[in-house]
Amino acid sequence: MQQLALSLSATQAEIAEELLWALGACSVSLEDAGDEPLLEPLPGETPLWQDVVLYAHFEAEYDLNTIVTELCAHLPIETNAVAIKTIEDQDWVRACMADFKPLAFGKRLWIVPSWHQAPQAAAINITLDPGLAFGTGTHPTTGLCLGWLDAHVQNTDSVLDYGCGSGILAIAALKLGAKHAVGIDIDPQALLATRDNAERNHIPETDLQVGLPDALPADARFDLVIANILAKPLELLAPLLAAHSITGGKIILAGLLERQVEALIECYQPYFSMRLAAIREGWALLEGSRKP
Ligand SMILES: C[S@@+](CC[C@H](N)C(=O)[O-])C[C@H]1O[C@@H](n2cnc3c(N)ncnc32)[C@H](O)[C@@H]1O
Structure with a gap:
């Protein structure tokens, strides 16, 4: 060649x-x-x-x-x-596959490519391969969210994964103990990927519903809203995400850079008590609780 x-x-x-x-x-x-x-x-x-x-x-x-x-x-x-x-x-497919290895997040959660054996059979293992939608766990923003979900989700009732990409966060939340999740994305490819990944991980369609933003009923309220997008869309989405959060519900925001923390906290502060939860490789994770 x-x-x-x-x-x-x-x-x-x-x-x-x-x-x-x-x-x-x-x-x-x-x-x-x-x-x-x-x-x-x-x-x-x-x-x-x-x-x-x-x-x-x-x-x-x-x-x-x-x-x-x-x-x-x-x-x-x-x-x-x-x-x-x-x-x-060289065998390019094999070379690319070698780049993706099982990754651990927090104490319970592993993301495992389908061609690997799960390193800990007793852990919560999610089978997920790289595809056309964002979200394999290798990016720091996804990693921050997965770490947070591992530490906090146990009996959470309902989760809204806004900007679901591959569906990795909604699937992780369900596997960690959430009862019901909705994945929303503007990209139809992401919706297909989320459905596909949910099926691979034996998640019934009734537990994870997926759709474009218009498909989300205006009166739907969630215990946990998680959105890993970018600072600008997150800024615009503040009133909408607040409207879908129950009083006392949690919000997790990722996809913003360290220097964007202050401005984004200011945007969400009218609706949520916000704080900086973590920083990894220059990317920040914000956590908030919905005000009454
Ligand atoms: C960084 S990816 C995150 C994927 C996955 N949730 C993760 O954490 O790895 C952001 C996703 O948000 C979607 N997105 C971007 N702007 C959006 C918007 N305004 N409303 C809904 N989804 C959006 C993109 O199509 C993309 O799939």
Whole structure:
């Protein structure tokens, strides 16, 4: 297998991608050439970084020098922006699987990929593989939420997982002892993933209901509301999440950075008594109790 790496602007990358597919590439991928995080694009949005490194892979029989010449005929690319190398063949699926190992959260909870044996058979083990929706437990924000759920959920009646992604938090809450959960997401792919993961973990449909935000009845109230989104949506969602929380109910917020803590506490303080519960790798976890 051969790899072509190109340093390009976002506009050049879009043109180069099309050309490379037409010239026989078997894969094309793009990476950020700088440090420009694109956090959570909305469903259907595919924003690009300003400066991009494009990797294209070609089978051994292709002459990459000819392909670069073709490309340069259409795009003003500097020769030092192009690198060609040969890549050793390897089992990519196996290499990717090796990155995901069972992870423990708190005292009772493990997230275990399906190709691994559960390290502690007596623990609360959730089978979960990486997929198209966010939430495998490897990200610090999910980890913070799972740790909190492990420490606090026992006989919680009802849980609202707002921005459920893979459904990992709702599923964990149910396995830890919650009786009923609702998972809400704006991304239909996340709803499919949540349903799929719930089924794999033998959670009946009646215990975990899943839907788009519009599907949540206005009068639904929960003992625990948990939302791992980003600071901006969390800010906008404050009145809505408050409306779905019972008096004395708990709220857990994640997905905000340490520097965003103060502003977010201010947003939720009219409805909840808020406090900073934990920080991990620059990400914060907020905890609150619904005021009467
Ligand atoms: C960071 S992921 C969290 C997934 C999972 N709950 C976890 O903790 O790993 C955030 C999820 O929130 C969803 N989301 C973003 N904005 C939202 C909004 N305004 N309302 C509902 N869901 C939203 C995204 O589609 C995404 O699936």
